Structure formats: C-alpha cells, structure tokens
Amino acid sequence: MNDASSNAARLADALLQQVALDLAFAQPGSTRVTDSLGDLVDQIAAACDGAPEPIGTAVAACRHWLAACAAADGCLTQQAIASLSEWQPWMATAVLAWGRGQPIAPPPPEWSVAPPAVRAEAEPTQQVSVLPDGVDDDMLQLFCAESQDLLQEVEQAVLVLERNPADKAMIDTVFRVFHTFKGNAGVIKLAVLQRLTHELESLLDAARRGKAQLGRDAIDVILEGADVLRRYVGEMLGQISGVEKGRTIPLPIPALIARVDRLLHGGPAVPAAAAVSVAPPAPAVPVAVPSPILQAAAEPMAAPVISSPTPPAAAQSPAEPVAAPAAAVASGMVRVDTHKLDGLIDLVGELVVAQSMVVQSPELKGIGNSQLARCLGQLRGITSDLQRTAMSLRMVPIGGTFRKMARLVRDLSGELGKEIDLKLEGEDTELDRNLVEELSDPLVHMIRNSVDHGIEMPDVRAAAGKPRTGTITLRAFHQGGFIVIQIGDDGRGLSGDRILAKAVERGLVKPHDRLEPADIRGLIFLPGFSTAEKVTGLSGRGVGMDVVRRNIEKIRGKVGVDSIEGSGSTFTMYVPLTLAIIEGLIVGVGQERYIIPTLSVRESFRPLPGAVTTVQGRGEVVRVRGKLTPLLRLGRFLGTPAKTDDPTQGIVVVVESGQDCRCLLVDDLIGKQEVVIKSLGEMFGRQNAFAGAAILGDGRVGLILDVNSLVKMKSATGDAA
Amino acid sequence: MQPSAQQHSASISAQPGKYLVVTLGHESYGIPVLKVREIIRLCPITPVANMPPHVRGVINLRGKIIPLVDLRARFGLPAGEDHDRNCIVVAQLAGLGGVTRLYGVIVDGVEEVANFAASDIEPTPDFGGVIDVRFITGMAKSGPLVRTLIDLDRIAAADLATTAVESNPASPAAS
DSSP states (O other), X not given: OOHHHHHHHXXXXXXXXXXXXXXXXXXXXXXXXXXXXXXXXXXXXXXXXXXXXXXXXXXXHHHHHHHHHHHHTSXXXXXXXXXXXXXXXXXXXXXXXXXXXXXXXXXXXXXXXXXXXXXXXXXXXXXXXXXXXXXXXXXXXXXXXXXXXXXXXXXXXXXXXXXXXXXXXXXXXXXXXXXXXXHHHHHTTOHHHXXXXXXXXXXXXXXXXXXXXXXXXXXXXXXXXXHHHHHHHHHHXXXXXXXXXXXXXXXXXXXXXHHHHHHHHOOSOOOSTTOOSOOOOOSOOOOSSOOHHHHHHHSOOSSOSOOOSSOTTSSOOSSOOSOOGGGOOOOSOOOOOHHXXXXXXXXXXXXXXXXXXXXXXXXXXXXXXXXXXXXXXXXXXXXXXXXXXXXXXXXXXXXXXXXXXXXXXXHHHHHHTOOEEEEEEOTTOEEEHHHHHHHHHHHHHHHHHIIIIISOOHHHHHHTTSOSSXXXXXXXXXXXXXXXXXXXXXXXXXXXXXXXXXXXXXXSSOTTOOXXXXXXXXXXGSTTOOXXXXXXXXXXXXXXXXXXXXXHHHTTOEXXXXXETTTEEEEEEEEESOTTEEEEEEEEETTEEEEEEGGGEEEEEOOOTTOEEEETTTEEXXXXXXXXXXXXXXXXXXXXXXSOSOGGGSEEEEEEETTXXXXXXXXXXXXXXXXXXXXOOGGXXXXXXXXXXXXXXTSOEEEEEOHHHHHHOOOSTTSOO | OOOGGGTOOSSOOOOSEEEEEEEETTEEEEEEGGGEEEEEEOOOOBOOTTSOTTEEEEEEETTEEEEEEEHHHHTTOOOOOOOTTOEEEEEEEEOGGGOEEEXXXXXXXXXXXXXXXXXXXXXXXXXXXXXXXXXXXXXXXXXXXXXXXXXXXXXXXXXXXXXXXXOOTTSOOOO
C-alpha cells in the first residue's frame, strides 16, 4: 500500500509489542498498568487513524474495556486481562496485514457489541472515596493547594479559549495544567482523578494536534470536569480536617468520560447536564474522521453565547477585557503559612505600639538631646516602614476575585438566554487577603442581581435602541484609606415607582411619606425586599441586598446605589483597605476616650441653645440640617460620668448606619488618627456597644464604638434616663 | 499514694506541684504555676460598660488587650481600695477552639511560689452550700497556713456564660 499507512502500521506494531510486555506483567487489581495501557492504546488509535474498518472496531472495543476498568476503580479486572490477551495478537496480525496492503480478517463478533460500554454508561455517577491510603496529611494538603491553583488557571484559560478556540497558546496551557494535575494525582495514587484528567487531557491533545475544534460542548465538558476535580479537592480538604472522614461522594465521572469519548470519536450528541442512563451508541465507531460533533459545534451557536465582537475562528478580538492568565507563571513566589504571616504582622503591630510609647514618653521628651531626638526619629521612620511592608504582605490584587465572576456571568447569562459582556477595570488594585473572602459573596449577589434583573433580554434591549449585548463593569480603585469597588450595568436601572409601590405594599413605608429619590433607592436594602416579578432560582427571593449590606458592614464598609431608570445602575462599595486598621475620631467622655470610625461619622458640631428638644421627658432629638435625629448621651449610656450634662457645652457627633442617623453627645473631640483594631476577646463577645479596642499613643486603651449597633438600637432606654 | 483527694469525683481535684500563692484581703489562694504567664503592677484600666461588676475592664499588655477581673469581687469579698501592692496576675487559659487566651486577675498581693505535695492537699470540704465551690480544687496545708486552691479556667468559663446573659447595652449601666 502507500508509504503513510505502512509507516503507521509499523508504528502500531511497535506499540503493540509494548502492550504485550505490559500484559505479561499485568495483575488484576493493578492501576499502574491500566494507565500505561490506556496511553498505549490511545497512541495505537492515533496511529491507526487511516486503517480499514476491522482495526477501528477492535481499537474501539479495547478502549471500552479499559474505560470500564477505569470507571470502576482503575484496576484491571481478570476479564479485561483475558480480553486484552486475545486482542493483542489479533491486532498484531491485522496491523501486519494492513501494512502489506492485504485483507484483514473480521474481528471476533463479541468485540463489536461493546458490552462494557453499557456498564460504564448505566451509572452516570460513581461513589468515590477521597482519601488515598498510606499518604500523610501534609502531602495531601500540598496536593490540594497546588490543585486549587491549577484549577483556577484552567478556568481562566478555558474562558479565554472559548472566545478564541484556535488560540494555540491557551490550548497548550490547559493541556499542560491537566497533565500536571494528572502527574500530581499519580504521585499520591488517586487513580480515579488520573483517569478523568487523562480523558480531559486527550480532548485537549486532540485540539492541540488540530484533530478537533473546541466548540461549546467541549468547553462545557472541560469546565464541568474542572468542577468535578474542584469538588473532589474540596471534599479532600474537608476530610483532612476531620469532617466525615472516610465517606465517599458521588461524582459524575463516568458520565464525563463518556461525553469526552463521544466528543473524540463521534456518536450521538449527549445533552450536557441531563446525561442519565443514555442508551448505548451504535457499535463500530469509525475512528478515521475527526469528530463531526466538534466541527459542528465550531459554528456560532444560538443565543446563549458570550458574544464576541469577531467570529471565533478569526483573530483575537480587539478589546480583550479578560487578560490572558498565561502571565501568571509561578515565578519568584513563595508559599507562606498564613499563621506565620499573621503572627509576624501582630508582632510588627506590637513593635509600633512599643516604639510609639517610647517616642512619646514625657521623660524622654524632657531630655532635649538632639542626638537622641534624631535616633528616635529614625526609629519611628523605620518602624513605620516596617509596618507598611508587613501590611502589604497581606495585600493581594482584587483581580483574582473579579476573574471568578467571569465564569459566573457566562453561566448565568447562558441559562437566562441573555448576552452579557463583563468588563474588568483596576484588577491590580490591592486589598487585605482576609477581606477577599468576605467580599466574594456580596459581589456574587450583586452580579446575580445585575444579570437577572438589571440586563434585559436581547430583544428588549434592541427594541429600546440599546446594543443587544449588555455590559457589566467591575471597577476597583483606591480612594483615601479605602478600596472602592463598583458594579455597573447598562440595564434597565432601578424603577423608583416600583420600589416605592413594593415598599408601601410591604408596610415599610407609609403611603403618604415623601422620600427623596436617593432614599427610595435605599429601600432596596431593607430586609425582605424584592421587586422581582417571580422568584427565579438565582435571586429575587428578597434576601439579596440586605444581606449584602450586612456583610459589608461586618467588614466595616458601606454600600450604596446610583441608578438612572432605563440606562442602568451602579452599586458602589467602600471597604477599608485592611481589617486591621481604621481611621477613628477620638472623643472624650469624662475620663475615658472612645473611638468612632470616621467612615460612620457624618458631621459634628456644638449644639446651640434650644437645638435639643425633649420628648416625654426622656427622648431627645436634635435638629440636624432640618431632620430630627435622636440623641444618645454617651456618658449615660456607657456608665461613664460625663464632664457636663449640658449639650451646649459638649459636642454632638452625627453618625450614620445605612439610612439611619444618631446624634452622640460627647465632651470633646480629641483628634483623628489611624488605629490598629484589636479584638476585645471572647469575654466581651456578646456585648455590642463596642466593635473592638485600640491602643492609643499614650498606651491607654480606647474602646471603639460599634456604630451600627448603636444606631439600630430600637429600645427607648439608653436615652435620657 | 494519693490520699482521699481521689474519692470526691464531683469536684476536680488539685494536682500536686507548684502554685503561685496570692492574697485577697486576709485570705490566701493558690493558682497552678503553669497557668501563670506573668505578674505585673497595676496599670491603667479601661472600663467596659454594661459588664458584671467583677469585670473591671481591659488593659494594654504590651499591645495585647486582655480582660481584667477583680477576684475579690468575684468571690464576693468586700471591695477594697486599689493600692500600690496590688498586682495583676496574667493567666494563660484554654480558649475556644483550642487557642490559648490571656486573662488578667487583680489580687491584693503575691506571697510566694509554694510546692505542694499530694500529702499536703486535701479535697474541698463541704461548706454546706454557703459558698460556691465550683472554682475550688482543694485546700493545701503548709505548716500553720491553709491556702485555697482555685481553677482559673473554670472561673473564666463561668464568666463567658454569664456575660452572655447579663450584658445588654439597651439598659443603662447601674450606679
């Protein structure tokens, strides 16, 4: 025959020799051999690409047997070994005949029926045990940490790949990640994971070699495969720390493997998530043709697609909003235990305080030696630099959190049939790593709201003269001591009338109340509020915004909303750069000093005579810019005798929490400074007047007021007694 | 070898070993030395509103903020004036989730570190319900002196439980 096929036949022959060697040492219950056999058979299949039909059938049958073993527990069964031992010599003969251009005998009939395939597909999920024997926890922790990084990398790369499936660099990246994952899984003997990653790797290998194009189905399988791996790792982490150790979890691994199989070798398309007990495909799948499924999927699909400005096969789309994650190479980074890091930062905090006490000590100040003064100044400078550096160790760019939202937007918009573009700005903006966790949930809530209620369906948008594709913009930047995060969309905006109507209906607002537009918008943050017409699975259950606000207030931030009906809405979150430090207003009450976070302070003033009105002998209100605001005498409330009872001799500090305000009466304003917040400890955990404490410059402790609790206090006591 | 200390399983019994002996008024109490992190002079106390009267507030211990409890008030002894022999004993106790936490107690004075053998320690007598014996782990005799051995962990745990109930910022502080 021709040279190409005789070369291919020779290659296949060499591979078959190796198969024979492997089989000679194969024992039932061995996982190692299953993998190497799997690799060899894949290569044989590749080599036999153009071979006549009987060889194709035989190869397919062999793959099905191996897949069945992998789907079970990765070990070779006695039966598989027997079948393979029959298969190898038959293949050798057939390949020889093919190389010589001679006719090939038909394979034994039972090979065409492929019964193991049925078994593999009858159970789309399998119970998987997560902790391998004989591997210590440290290795498992390491595996989990590396896996999470790898999976994050995969997700980013795949999303980029989806917009441009021909991007070789991205395909290589994803292939490399799965390959590395497979290797790691092999080191700790996780055969099940190895098999799944091997399948995903094959899919990418096919794409890499130009044998297949990655359409929507393939991308879905890859993302779902990554999800399964992520779940596995998550379960492993849980079990390592003792949660339900030893339990097995169901994972749809056989279903995924089956889908990859079909993508690679053709066969009836499997609907994505609903792949439950599918009837076995017709036997004798021809290997020769690159999968028709993948090619068909390369065409732009119907509505649920993240719209890209250019068709997928063409060059890179011009405005690449999601930056290529390939740049995140593990170069020049170290892994540090977070406990050690936190310990270091605590120590630096103590150093700052000790240094401050030395430098401000009156005895030292009295010495008046210039040399000493210079040294102290240098000490202060170095300490402050040290503190800044230590704080920066904990800072991470917000880009990671933003990029996670890309996946969310893709999935959600797909489900709803909307077209949405996600733009990210300011991904390099840094914030304290402890905050990143706390921000994730509120961000997800708000993005869901945007996708669900904000952005309209493409037809509605077109009818309104807007582009069919909606845009959600995530923006972050620093301002003052805060990181500002904005989520904006160009959707339908907030309807003041609907909000008001809903609020009246819920009894949150009286029908004849007059509210400013800003106040009306603020109503959406009240508990139980939602104007959604129907409760979708995503949002609209009315728990969204008030939970968001509470979460953000928990990290001492605040959130507000701006909107133009018909044009869109923007939610803005202010979050302090680090949980550890706040800027506080120091006030004096009697002998004690208290700290009020400046974020919550609206203004302060000395009340004029007559500004305070008494109600029923006990309640007091102050007129602040035309609004009557309740007064709280801090001295009385905290049990600290104040210097004076007369408000006109003291200072009123107006604080706000959400939409509400209070006037706090104190003796003096002492100053404004940044303080390091310390927790008061468990003993004071239940009281809610104080959010924490800080060490002031003279070494004394100043208690930090919990403004949100003070403002939200409903009872009438605590005011003028 | 262990005398009747073992027979009373209701109260935890004191182990032999070194104890820090502190004075409250005319009475002497022993704290297991392993629990004591350090002893410091009285320093400025920041009161925290709406806490039980024996919780004096918090202090700054080299940058750490720790609660301060007045043991005399805790045991219901008549209050005394603070004077310059007062000390704060900083104890290191087991906290929630296995993390150690620091806990300060004000005492009138520190006497000595005494070594009590098992034969010196007797089980807590039955006071017939007159006093709360939860915190007492035994009585130690050395010569003519008798010291009451106490368990700070239990005291601190009881504080946690009571502060949950008593603290209520809606009510104005008493006195």
